[in-house]
Amino acid sequence: MSEAQRIITPRGHQDGIILAKLDEVLSLARSHSQWYLQFGLACCAIEMMATAASRYDLDRFGAMPRATPRQADLIFVSGTVTLKMAEKIKVLWEQMPAPKYAIAMGSCAISGGPYSRHGYSVLKGVDLIIPVDVYVPGCPPRPEALLEGLVLLAEKVKKEKLLSQKFSKKRGGAEK
Amino acid sequence: MQGIISLFESGLGLPELWAFVIGVVVFSLLIFLFIALFVIVAVWLERKVSAVIQDRWGPMRAGLTIQGELQTIADTVKLLMKEDIIPKPVDKLLFILAPFIVFTATFMVFAGIPLGPNAYSGTFDLGLFYLIAISSLGVIGIVMAGWASNNKWSLYGAMRSVAQIVSYEIPIALILIAVVMYSGSFSVKEIIATQDTGYGIFGWFLFRNPFMFVAAILFLIAGTAENNRTPFDLPESESELIAGFHTEYTGMRFAFFFLAEYANMFVVGVLLAILFLGGYAPIWHVAALADIPVLGWFFGSSGFWIILKAMLVVIIQMWFRWTFPRLRVDQLMYTAWKVLIPFTMAIIVLNGIWMKLFNLI
C-alpha cells in the first residue's frame, strides 16, 4: 500500500475520508445536472412540456432537454406505455450511459393506470422493463409534482457513493 | 503576462529542448484554461439569456446564490463521471479521434487570438489569415464524427455541416478582403492600428462607410452559420436529426464538441472585434480610466477590451439563437450563395469606389 493510497483509505475505514468527501461533492454536482431524455407518450407529455416551459422551468434544476439518449442522465416516461412503445423505451434505456435514472410520470406509466385491469395493449407499469427511481403519481400530475419528483431524485443521487463503491469493488470489499 | 512570455523566451536557463517543451506545455495549459473558463461562463450565460428571453429564471439551484453560477461546473463534473460508450458498429479509431480534431482546430485558433499588441499573432504578418485558415480545419473532425458513428442521422448532420461551413467560408473570406482594402495588410496589428485613430468608436471600420456596416452584419450572419448555431443549426437540428453529428457521443467526448462549439462563438466574436470593432484598442482613450484602483488594471490592459468586445458579439449570437427559427436546407444555401456572396462582392466594388472618391488609396 503506497502512501497516497493510505491517505485515501485510512485504516479502519471502509471507504477513506477523502474518498467519501469527494463522493459527496461529486454526487452533489451530479444531482444538480440531470439532463433528461424527452419521452412523452400521452397526455402526461403535455404536462411535461408545461414543466419545461417558462412557468415551471425545469432549467432551474439544471435539467436540459436532450434528444439523444447517449447524452441523457434521466428519462421521463410520461404517459401510457403501450407494448409497442415499451420495446423502444427499453432500447433507449439501454443506450443511456451508466449513472442513469428514470422517472415514471403519471398513473399509466407507474402501473398502467386506467388500463391496469383491462388494457390488452398496455404495459402494466414501466418498472417491469426498466428500473424506475421515482414514481410521480397523478393523472396527469401537476408540473409541480414532476418538479417534486426531480427534487426527490436529486436527494437520492446525493446519497449515492459511486467512487467508494467502485474502489471497494476493486479491493474485493463487501457490497451492501 | 509580457514578463512571463519574455521569461519563457529567455529559456529559463535550461537546455533549448527542455525550455521549448516546458514553454509549449505551459502555454497550452494556459490556453486550455482560458477556453475552459470561457466556456463555463458562456454556457451559464447562454442559459441565462434564454431564460431572460423566455421570462423564466434559468439555472438557480446549483451554486451559492440564487443565480446558479456553478451550474456549468456541475455539468462538467457529471459529464466526466459518465460512462464512456463506444458503440460496437462504429469505426473505433475515427470515432475516438474526431472530437479531438474538432477541439484541436479550435485550440489552434485560440493560440492565435491577439490579446494585445505584443501577442505573437499580432505581430505575425498573416495573423488574420491564420485565424481564418485554421478555423476551417474543424470541419474535418465533424465529418469524421458523423461518418465514424455509423448512424444515418450523424452522417446527415455531418454532410449538412460540411456543406454549410464550406459555403459560408466564402463570404467570410470576401469580407476579409473588404477590410484588408482599408488596412493594406493581413496583420492584426496593422488592422487595429488603422482603426485606432483617436476618434474612439468612429475610427472603427464598422463606421468607415455604409458598406462596411453592411459587411459587419453579413460577417455576423456568416460567422453564426460557421458555428452551426441557430438559426443555422441544421447539422444538429433536434427535431430532424436527434443531435446531428454528435448523436452517438457520450460523456467527455461529447463535452469536447460542446467546448469547441462555444469556443468557436468566441472566435467569431474576436474576429468581428478585430475586423470591425477596433480589436484590443480601448473604446475611448481616457487616461484617467487607468488610474482607478482596481478597475484601472482592466481598463488599462488590452486583453480586457478585446474580450469585452468579443463577449458582446457572443451575447448577440445567443440573442439570435433564442429569437430565430431554424432555416430550411435550401433556404440556407440560398442565403449563402444568392444573398451573402453577391452582397459581399458588391461591397468590395463599392468599397473601392468609395476609397477612390475620397482619395483614400
Add this chain to the structure above:
Amino acid sequence: MKNYFINVWNAFYTALVGLKVTFLHLFIKSVTVKYPLERDKVPANSRMKLEVDWADCIGCKACERACPVQCIHIDTSKALPEDNLAATKNGTARKLLVSNFTIDLSECLYCALCVYPCPEDCINMTPNYEFGKYDRKLLIEQFAPFSDDDRAKRQAFEEELKKKKLAEKAVKTKEKE
C-alpha cells in the same frame, strides 16, 4: 430582380422585428413559480390526492363499486367486543368496522366518481399533489389504522362469525325439514 431585393429586405427587416420582440423581454418580469420555495395557489376544490376520513366510513362500499379503475379495496368485519364504534359526524351509527381501506394511488384517475356516492362524505379529493415515492408499493395508501396482525385477527373473527352463521343456518334448515 426587384423581387429579390424586396425579399432580402423583408428577411432582414422581419429579423430585426423578431430581435426587438425578444429584446423587450429583458424588461418583463419572470413568470416562473420558484417551486420548492413558493407554490402556486391551487383551488380548494381541485381534484388531486384522495383522502379518506376513516373514522366516518361505514363500510358501505359505494365508492369501491363506483371506481372505474377499481383501485379502492375495502374489507369490513363485525366489530370486536372490545371495539367501541362511535357514530359518524352525520349521526349514522356504524355497524361494521372497516378493517382494510386501501386506495392504489398509482392507478387513481382523479375522476372523483367515488366522492359523490359516499353517504357520509368521508372520501374526498384534496388539493395535495406532492406525493411522489421511491417505490411503487408505497403508493398503495392504507387508511384503516390497524396493524397487519390486528387485521388478521379481525379477519379470523369475521370468518368465525360466518362459520357460526352457516352452522346456525344449517341447523335452521334441518329444523324446517
Add this chain to the structure above:
Amino acid sequence: MKELLFVFFAVITVVSAGIVSFSRNLIYSVFSLMATFIGVAALYVFLAADFIALAQIMVYVGGILVLLIFGVMLTQKISTVTITHLSVNRVWIVFLGLLLLGGLGYTIFNTSWFTGEMRAAEPTVKAIGNLLMGKYLLAFEVASVLLLGALIGAATIARKEEQ
C-alpha cells in the same frame, strides 16, 4: 531543436502519405490526406513561406479535402463502414511509379540547390502580390479565366434540363 521539429513534420507527412496510398479503407485514405496536407503546410513554414503554408491549409484542407470527403461519402454503399478501393493495373502502376521515381531522383541529384545562410523569415505577401499583379499578370489572368470556365461548365452540367 528546429531539426527535431522538421523531422517530426516530415515523418507525419511521409507516414500519412503512405497511409493514403496503402490503406484498404477509402475513408482512412481521405482522412490521412489531411495529415499529409498539414505536414506539407508545416514544411512550407520551415521554408519561410508563411502565406503558401496558410493558403495550403485553407484551400487544400478547408476546401479540396472536404470536397473529396463529399465525393467519397456520396458514392454508393456508404452505409457500410468498410469501403475498400481495389488496386487495378498493378503492373502498369509499378512501372509508371518507378519511372516517376527515376525522373524525380534524377532532377533532385542533378539540380544545383541553393545553399546559403539561414535567413530570418520575411513577410512574403507583398512580394507575392507584386509578382502576381506585375510580372505574372498574364498567367494569373489566364488561370482565373480557366477556373471561371470550369465553374460555368460545372454549373451548366449540374443544371436541370428545361422541359
